[in-house]
Amino acid sequence: MVSSPTFQVSLTHPTSQEELYLAEWVCGKPAVTGKIFGGQNAPDRRWPWQASLLYHGKHICGAALIDAYWVISAAHCFQKSHEPSDYQVLLGYHQLQHPTEHSRQMTVYRVIVHNDFNKRYYMGSDIALLQLHLSVNFTSHILPACLPGPTMKLPLHSSCWITGWGMITEDGEVGIIDSEVCKMYFQSPDSSSSEYSIHEDMFCAGDLMTGKSICRGDSGGPLVCKLNGGTWFLMGLSSWSQACHYPIGPSVFTRLTYFSHWISEKRSTLPNPDPSFAPSQDKPPVLSDFSSLGTVHKPSTCITLVSLQTFLLLLIFLRIL
Structure with missing residues (x-):
């Protein structure tokens, strides 16, 4: 099997505007393509934006990388705590039990849960943003997904x-x-x-x-x-x-x-954290028990x-x- 070459794209201490441009350039273009049938295990690099949200070291929810500093997930995953230090984000994993040299564990600087979550109606505004302490280096195993604009339509027959x-x-x-x-x-x-x-x-x-x-x-x-x-x-x-x-x-x-405008507002108005204050980034863990605490x-x-x-x-x- 012929594999695609590994690449890496990064900026040293990027500004918010630079990270947005970089994310838009590389987003939504995985190195591996092709159909998978029947809910089978996804091939390596098929979904490079897929993230795991850890609470006190245990997998509780999925998430997605949207640019070098930001990860997005559901608000209901944060009902136990809004304290950033309680959470970590895993990137570049194909299997949670088997981290590789491409896997990364990132610490969380800020947790933003939508103010209207579950207030107006059941599970309304179920969205949250996480800002990371350090910028993520994009590789063939770690890439952001593209975000839609507020007017983008989703046809019923979309893939x-x-x-x-x-x-x-x-x-x-x-x-x-x-x-x-x-x-x-x-x-x-x-x-x-x-x-x-x-x-x-x-x-x-x-x-x-x-x-x-x-x-x-x-x-x-x-x-x-x-x-x-x-x-x-x-x-x-x-x-x-x-x-x-x-x-x-x-x-x-x-x-x-x-929520396009809400996401854009948060990303554009909140500055990137000072990397000199970031805690140490631990070695990506092996997760043998990842039964979810954040049940759907x-x-x-x-x-x-x-x-x-x-x-x-x-x-x-x-x-x-």
């Missing part, structure tokens, strides 16, 4: 993938599910209740035919779509779903286009159970698409 270290799938291709169809799936037996509903800052995806869905350990992880001629854009963050067993229902993701939040069983008739209608609808 999108969810990745992570969950119980069932480590990566899998999923389809975007119409929000109105998704609302039917999470409809409460009490038609007047809308506690578990799909709002404008969310979207649904999944594969009800093959059972690809987000699972425990995938929380906060990326949903990326190949758009604009082959570039991978980070369109969603794994937010909540039904329990990860059959029958598999849609998964709900934080819609990043909705999901409605209770009595709410999410869908009638057989509704489930069949959903399957028919998806076959027609």
Whole structure:
């Protein structure tokens, strides 16, 4: 097998503007391409923006690198603590049990959880940013995903993938599910209740035919779509779903286009940390126990159970698409 050459791109103490330009130049272009079927283990360098969020040294959630200083994840992953020193970020891992010379463990300088998280409605504004103490050197194993602008559209038939270290799938291709169809799936037996509903800052995806869905350990992880001629854009963050067993229902993701201005504001107004004050960066750990502490939040069983008739209608609808 012929492997792609390793490269490295870095700037010494980049300014915020320089890091944005550099991230836009290299983002969304992994060294390895090609389809993976059936939720199989992802090949090395397939998803170089995939990150693991550690809480006190244990994997709790997925995350994604978006530029040299910033990582993005779901707000619900930070309900135990907002203290940056409680968290670390792993990059350049293909398997959490087997770090390589390409793996890095980064310390967190700042945790920014959206102020509206879970306030207006269930799991609303499920988004958080992490600023790292030190700039990440981009390599073929560590690259950012591209961020969409606020007006970027996501066609229903887009090629999108969810990745992570969950119980069932480590990566899998999923389809975007119409929000109105998704609302039917999470409809409460009490038609007047809308506690578990799909709002404008969310979207649904999944594969009800093959059972690809987000699972425990995938929380906060990326949903990326190949758009604009082959570039991978980070369109969603794994937010909540039904329990990860059959029958598999849609998964709900934080819609990043909705938060485009919020992300840009935080990145542009907060200065990069002084690297001289960064704590020592420890050797990338071997994680033998990475059962998630940040379980995907999901409605209770009595709410999410869908009638057989509704489930069949959903399957028919998806076959027609």
